[in-house]
Ligand SMILES: Nc1ncnc2c1ncn2[C@@H]1O[C@H](COP(=O)(O)OP(=O)(O)OP(=O)(O)O)[C@@H](O)[C@H]1O
């Protein structure tokens with residue numbers, strides 16, 4: 001499995017109270033499988049992605065990415081795991097503004113020690129952004145920035161790609177196009193994709209849809 005979550009519990013401190021955000025959560029995502037994660041605002045979707053990315057400590061339960069357990073990993077091992085096996089796409093792209101589009105795309109692959117200029121160029125071609133390689137992020141449209149963020153995340157050939165509302169500020173036509181490209185690329189790279197989305201249309205183009213509700217996760221469709 002690219003992602004395996006077993007009996008995950010997570011508590012947050014809400015003012016003076018403790019709140020059980022996630023209770024006995026189990027989830028697995030196979031290589032090349034594309035999964036949508038839906039749920040109300042505040043249900044814990046971003047927190048779950050942060051736990052999977054090793055950005056928040058696991059309180060109880062088990063998370064393994066590409067067969068590597070995060071539960072007892074040191075900060076150094078977590079950072080290595082992120083570099084090697086996990087790609088992340090944020091809602092607001094998080095492109096590096098001082099780097100050109102091409103340097104942005106090469107960035108994650110260089111960190112992972114998997115720099116391959118041809119793979120980066122092929123991704124740019126598949127995403128229709130080859131003509132933008134010399135430009136800088138500030139001069140791109142939202143849809144173009146998101147395609148660059150996708151190319152950057154996939155260029156390191158991650159086993160698992162986490163995307164938090166990646167189409168949050170794109171119009172509907174752009175969203176559908178970008179998601180279709182993302183799913184196709186994830187499948188052709190055998191990368192598992194876990195995507196948070198509020199859009200039923202976006203979720204419909206994934207293999208499975210899960211909903212996070214009342215601290216647990218439920219399969220909506222298959
Ligand atoms: N570090 C933290 N400490 C305490 N509470 C937190 C922390 N991070 C998030 N929360 C709370 O946990 C809950 C879940 O937050 P989270 O960001 O995971 O929700 P979400 O499902 O991603 O929501 P949205 O759809 O609005 O992005 C919220 O009530 C939030 O206020």
Ligand SMILES: [Mg+2]
Pocket residue numbers: 045046047164
């Ligand atoms: Mg969120």
